[in-house]
Amino acid sequence: MVRWGHGRRLWAGLLVLATALFGGVGAAQATLALTPQQSAWIAQQQGKVFSVGFDPYAGMDSFVLQGKRQGLLHLLLQDMAQETGLRLVPADSKDWDAAYQRFVGGKSDILYGANPTPEREAIMRFTAPVVRYPYVTLARKASSVQTLADIHAKRVGFIENDFVQQALPQAYPNLHFESVTYSDQLVALQALEAGRIDAFVTSGGGVEVEYLVAHPQLAVVAQLRAITSDMTLAVALDQTELQGILQAYISQRQDAIARLARQARQIYNRKALQLSPAELDWLEHVGTAVVGAAEDYLPFDYQSKGQYKGIAGETLQAIADTVGLKLTVVSAPFAKIMDAARAGQVHVVNMAKTEDRLKDFIFPHPFSTERDIVIGRKTSPPVSDIYALDGQRVAVIEGFWHEEYLRKNLRQPHIVTTADILESLRKVRDGEADYLIENPTVVEYYINGLGYQDLAKRGETSGDSALYFGVSRTQPELAGIMDKVIPLLSFEELKYRGLQTVPAVENEANRRLLWLAALLTLALAAIVTLTAVMARKLTNERLSNQFLREREQLLYTDVLTGFFNRNHYSAHIAALEQSMALPAAVVVADLNNLKRANDAYGHAVGDELLRLFAQQMRTQWPQATGYRMGGDEFLMVLEGADPQAVQGQIDALLARCAQTPLVLDGGVTLRPSAAIGFSIRTERDSTMDQCVARADQHMYEAKVRQKKRSTDHMAT
Template identity: 40%
Template sequence: MLRCLYLLFSTLIGWILLLPVMTQAQPLALSPTEQAWLDSHRQQELRLGIAPGSGMELFSLHQLQAGYIPELVKLFNAETGLRIRIEQDKNWSRLYNRFLSGELDLLLGANVTPQRRQFMAFTRPIVSYPYRLFTRKSGQILTLGDLHDHRLGFISDDVVFSLFPARYPNIQYRSHSFSDMPSALAALAAGHIDGLIAQAGSESRSFLQQYPNLQATATLQDITSDMTLATRLADEPLASLLDKILAAHRMSIDRIVEHNRLLYNRKVLRLNDAERRWLEQDPLIRVGMADDYLPFDAARDGKPSGITGAFLNELHQLTGLRIQVVTGPFNQLHQMMQQGSLDMLNIANTSENRRHFLFTQPFFSERDIIIGRRASPYVQDVYGLEGKRVAVIEGFWHENYLKRNLHQVRITTTRNLQESLERLSNHEVDYLIENPTVLEYYISGLGFRDLERKGNTAADSFMYFGVNPALPELVSLFNKTLPLIDSEQMRTQGLNSVPDLRQQRMQLLIILASVLAAALLISLLFGCRLLRRFLSQRTANQLLHERQQLMQLDPLTGVYNRLGFNQLQTELALSTTPQAWWVIDLNNLKLVNDHFGHLSGDALLIQFAHFLRQQFPSALLFRMGGDEFIVVQQNIDYPAAVSRHQTLLRALLETRLPQQQQSPHLTPGALAAAGMVWRHDASLSLQEIIRQADQQMYEHKRHSKLNTPAVDYPVAESTR
């Protein structure tokens, strides 16, 4: 009964999310072709093919159908008057073949490729998932490069089968195909293959839960599985119509997708009735973040940050649990936990704390280490600290731990870790104990070069969350999410989200220097000397900057030279916006130089550079040497690039520069030969782009000699 009520509640939420969509005031603007197609198919039932095990797209919840695809189908049917029905098949390859044979009218999840565009039409992606490399935890594959000379699995008819070798041509492997993801994962778990490349949709967490000996080793960010809706080319008006619906209701659809993502995650977590009821109450969890325990505890704009925050954010993403951050000194947060005004805190799992709090499983498994000065002797666990002076942060568990294990230990209590490190560096104490990640962050960030690791501890010093005893569901919920979280990834995210202590230290030094400068300005003479020195340095920097700019410019034409190209090519190569690249070769320069002298040739180059500026007022111009130029136009789509190129070719054929008019004996024909390639993103290297454009330029030069019109040969479009 409870499960049925839960599903009814979830369905009601889905309909509430759809309500703004279903009651829109403005109908879709259909083209005549779309309207005609719609009128001729209203009475026909259309079949949408989707593979089972598709994650949040379509899944079973309490023996009833759920997922964002059923909700989108309701939207499509309501908007168009069509009757679209969902059909499932056991594997992607058979589903794809059913679509090609005409048994299915629509297909979910086909990636767009140039080959498929010849017989298929596509909508925009509803969701995109990156592909991932899955491996055994105990295997030898730790990176993509380790796949070389190993067995690699793919799903049959998956587009990544051809995309992966194109992206990584230096990896040689033996490929194996599988009909579906479960059979591929089973083969990987059994050791029949060494790695598996497959899309990492929401269902990947469920798969990894079924196979605990497997892991997602690497993410292929440049190869994604796009959840498009595809039709055959003859039904392109249907794809266009559905795409308009997706575009018109993007925000509402995103909410539908997010709602079903949370439902699917809760299914994967296998929540019990108590946990489900607790989550349905939409609780707000108050989490303490110590302001003196970087890089674990941190907050940014009121949201969890640092390594601890990364785990909490992942908990929110998986369950939808709302989290409120409370910051302060650790002792204050500890007291708030004891008073019940906090629900969760990163705290040591000691016998004393277990009397007051519940504890999750450890979310970070690093044991504390012992730090001393470089000249200090190494120690064996805490027993080597007998009779030594040890710094301990006030309220931390280390004090009781040392007192119970040692007969004579001189403990110095400090306010925070920075004070402990300073006392250790200043010979006021001999050692301190702390987490290695925390120590690395502070020692490196604050510049304590004389401190280093001197021993390990055997104590259970892992990272735990202490939880309010009134919230046992929070403990069990976190423990269920923990196996689905990549701890190393959380460590990386957390470290990237906290401030760099070296920068903070530099800012502090700058502030202190400014205060000192203000005091010294009392002396007018010294202030004048500082001012003159500053002005002199600024002038030198300005001259250096101007000199660097001049070095990157061609002194004859004023455009960028090859050095300038070298300086800008990394930025151009990484650009994600579409670009058009021209390779242009000026004709007759050698004849002008031979017959009229190099001064005439220089004049021709200057006039030609001016001509190119007029043709490309907003583009980057490079003279690569001699009579060869490169032009790069950024933020330009393919039709505009083709139009610009055809305009250039006509201008090259019709233009004679003043220097040419003074040289009547030059070979007639085009002013220059030009080739253009359009680059849609950063997936193709600049070397390949320039090579293709160079081939186009020589093709133009050949046609010019044959007096073939410039519009009679093609313009290249770079492909993935």
């Protein structure tokens, strides 16, 4: 953390700079829609300087980087001055308590970041929050506290006078813990590291990144989205016009505020990550990385309209968003991408780390530590380790590291070279190869999507098969930046997000059925044409229409649940966006423990769970449009929904599921449960994809909250 000891001269400089930038009242062209009284009040403030008090240790709001104090507050003050014509400067305060007392004592005009309380509202007027920062819970990585629920009966640290001490028990009344207060965050973090407390609850605002970098043995185990630090602007009770002007700014500049917040967070992250002067200079003067996206390596690499998508693409975008990095994407087969990378034309490639690549590439921390697995036919013998593949035919994609790995470790390697993962899978299925080696996420994506149920995991590799981004040795600063960001990212979250951006794999069995249906259609049309060209024209039309309905049913309906499928959603979403009655609710559900049920009792039982859950959703929302998006994922569109009632309906659905058993032979009882999230669409300008993405995020948060809860397991 940056201390405030040498801030007096800095503040004097800032005051001069602010005067030069902002000038007097009316120097900037005000663009806000203000009342005549507000405009007249501003005109009366000629020559007045409004000082703004704030917490100098409030994360991205205000911080020092390379000797310059900057942050969201300073960007906001500049934008406010330009939009209102008021002359606004930050006040000089050593800490939050000093800033607060200075405001209460009338020595500053505006206070930034105070949460409204009954006591404060007796002496202040508050605007709506400029931004909201969720509180976070930190704990030791190796401790028993891994979720918010785990703080029950534990010692929990707080900052003195932080309102979260009262808000947390109110929001979670079933959590009981011992509160321990500290004078500042540094002391609390030291106590957490030393084991004197089990968790520490504090405001977010990006400052948690700095905590995690300085204390790598700690982790954020929960974000308290129900409890936020509201960064309001407060004025004295008699300053009605000033409060109204500030509120008008907040209401009318939401997009600009969001943009300034992203900019401030990215710059603050550079400080929190302790980027070196060389890395900061690279971001400032270069700031763009050329990324190679290999073709046909789903779900990790996928390029669409110049954007790098898939899991690797989402990971790189998360890195870029963290520090304000720009990405330029090029796409080609993997071998050509590697040639361009070795020539310095491509800077970053998703690749495996091998000895021969170390001379050309720097490898930051891996973004996935999944170990590659050996895939074969279900009838193939299991593989105890990599050496059991000696003499076996192993399908390997051309240019991939597996060939080098096999030739290095096996006495008699038998490599079957393929162009892509699809060819490798087909060669194993057709008996042209015995096994293939691949990342488990890739295998899961293709085997489930294609319906290759005759293939299965037969063993694991014994080497380092983690996934890395190889960075050209011509870009050491970029490699250093990525090395500092990657450990802070969640692979599971990025995997989930990345899978939503890649196209669904077409099931080959369904494709064959479609071809058969098409052939039958042609045959039927020929018979009808030959036998009743003229006399039975009406009958021909009827049969043709019937076929089209059946074909559409086959194309667009999930036969297991009777819901529409992803194909129907993709084909009709544009029309639905324009026609749906607003407000509409988009509900996303992910059935829990489907894989566990399949593994324990067979896929027939898993199918029954899916059908049972779909029935309960249809009972809850009989007029809604339902989709089974694939696997255990469901989507419901509730047109004309009451936004206030949706959460209650979801709770009712979950309660109904809990009371709806599936009884198996032997007395085993299963009950469907799910993680569910929703979003509300109120305007035509908001797309369904945006609504689904928000609902997905809420569903993911619900799944995280459900983790380790006893109600989330299969009852027996």
